[in-house]
Amino acid sequence: METPETSGKTHRHHGDLRETLISAGIELLDEGGLEALTLRRCAARAGVSHAAPAHHFKGISGLLTAIVARGYRKFTLTMIEEREKAANEPYARLEAICQGYLRFARENDALFVLMFSPQKLDFDDEELALQSESAYEVLAETCAPFQHGEAGSQGTEIMVWSLVHGFAVLSRRNRSGIADKMTPAVHFSDILPQLALKLPTP
Amino acid sequence: METPETSGKTHRHHGDLRETLISAGIELLDEGGLEALTLRRCAARAGVSHAAPAHHFKGISGLLTAIVARGYRKFTLTMIEEREKAANEPYARLEAICQGYLRFARENDALFVLMFSPQKLDFDDEELALQSESAYEVLAETCAPFQHGEAGSQGTEIMVWSLVHGFAVLSRRNRSGIADKMTPAVHFSDILPQLALKLPTP
DNA sequence: AGCGCTAACTTGACACTGTCTAGTTGCCTG
DNA sequence: CAGGCAACTAGACAGTGTCAAGTTAGCGCT
Structure with a gap:
């Protein structure tokens, strides 16, 4: 049996980069509006390189979708x-x-x-x-x-x-x-x- | 007295680059959606260089605004x-x-x-x-x-x-x-x- | 235990975007 | 007929998203 909780993968960086990136995106959103929301800026705010998000989201649209879902x-x-x-x-x-x-x-x-x-x-x-x-x-x-x-x-x-x-x-x-x-x-x-x-x- | 028609400036290129750019933008819009609408592409389709639109519109937002007005x-x-x-x-x-x-x-x-x-x-x-x-x-x-x-x-x-x-x-x-x-x-x-x-x- | 294997992550490159700065050119005005 | 000026070109720059190649850390396997 698999619960949604067990799917959480704790890897080496911080607890969950995926969640961190979503939060960073929302922060950027209400600080600087839609223009301020950028893949690279999200990555920077989360403290990772600009290509890191690709492992958690299907491009920028994947990140935006996750933010919108939240x-x-x-x-x-x-x-x-x-x-x-x-x-x-x-x-x-x-x-x-x-x-x-x-x-x-x-x-x-x-x-x-x-x-x-x-x-x-x-x-x-x-x-x-x-x-x-x-x-x-x-x-x-x-x-x-x-x-x-x-x-x-x-x-x-x-x-x-x-x-x-x-x-x-x-x-x-x-x-x-x-x-x-x-x-x-x-x-x-x-x-x-x-x-x-x-x-x-x- | 000044009518709206007399304000049309006929310069050297084609009749009215401003109007040509707007039309090009609308074409791009229904050919490829919002993603396809780009300042540089509008310029290319109108047959001018990528910096030409700056003389007729206040940046990309000026062009978009003109398209929306139409x-x-x-x-x-x-x-x-x-x-x-x-x-x-x-x-x-x-x-x-x-x-x-x-x-x-x-x-x-x-x-x-x-x-x-x-x-x-x-x-x-x-x-x-x-x-x-x-x-x-x-x-x-x-x-x-x-x-x-x-x-x-x-x-x-x-x-x-x-x-x-x-x-x-x-x-x-x-x-x-x-x-x-x-x-x-x-x-x-x-x-x-x-x-x-x-x-x-x- | 040790050794791959894989996934996360970094670095660098690429093709784009919009905008800014110099030049060049052609038309109109004085 | 000159001078000026507006339209336009060419090039550079800082960004963007995405892809390709390396590096590294943790896991499972014999």
Whole structure:
């Protein structure tokens, strides 16, 4: 039998270079944004040569994928955390995970951008698939209590996900000091109620 | 008086290197995706040296910004085109610009990604601001007939924009052959009606 | 125990990227 | 008709990711 823990290989350098590199990448990410995240810089910060990461990741995209996978994990936890603070009532719980979504985007700006960047990520990676589906699962189960429309439960999920994701993307521009006409000067809690969400009649 | 046309400078090379470089960039974009778009490659395709673009754009970000600005123009036109084919009725017009939105995203994949990529774009550029606000204007005027909620007309606009943008982003994953649980197997026309959109009582 | 073998890691090279600095050239203006 | 200037070229430089060849340390095997 093999547990995930036994797969940890303790080699000669420091405990786990793979984990160290991921952490270094996240540090670079919130210190200097996406531009600052570089394979060679990660290696340097971890104290190894620039070619060392190749033994742990499939190129730069492998490293980015691992970082994003860890990002999804934190993302999921943030939504759950907010949901547990909310009243045990479907609508309050839904609003809570949305606030968690937005808080994560606010507090992990560059990581959030990377997570939803379609470039340079290896979507065949199973760890990424696992973590991202786990995040979606939180959304799905929080949407489940509501009455679904023409498109079934997935229609409700996509409606909510799109709304909050789009709102997060637009809100980002504000923080970057862009100030378009399309940057929302509106609270999310004022637009969520405009979805036609109903509870089924018991 | 100065018209936008008189500002065209005809120098010695070909008519307008600036315009040629933008077109070359767009070509590279839909031939090889975002990875293929490079300052040096644009220059090569335009038949000039690698340092020539510097006289027309403020670095790579200037070129990308110009490409994106042109993208927004086409984007706006696509939405208007669909809207004019629709019945002259508020809801049909709104659905039409959403279909235009999604069609543009489908037909200009890499350009669409670049347009909403927060990196490497110069958001202080006034041409970009002009074109992107012009796109938003189409959305705003199509949303105007509806009854607005707590957050006013901008609340309605952001709700619709977020919904269609989020849907476009999620749909992209399908086409890339990712096949998550979060890729919608749903038609947009089935989830748009789930927004609580009402016309004011006359 | 001793001896490979293998995986981790280093060093160096390569083809790229964007940007900066000098030159060169051709057009327009005074 | 000169002078100036903007467009453009050629070359260099610091970075990037990736590949090829060495080195070294720890493990299993007879």
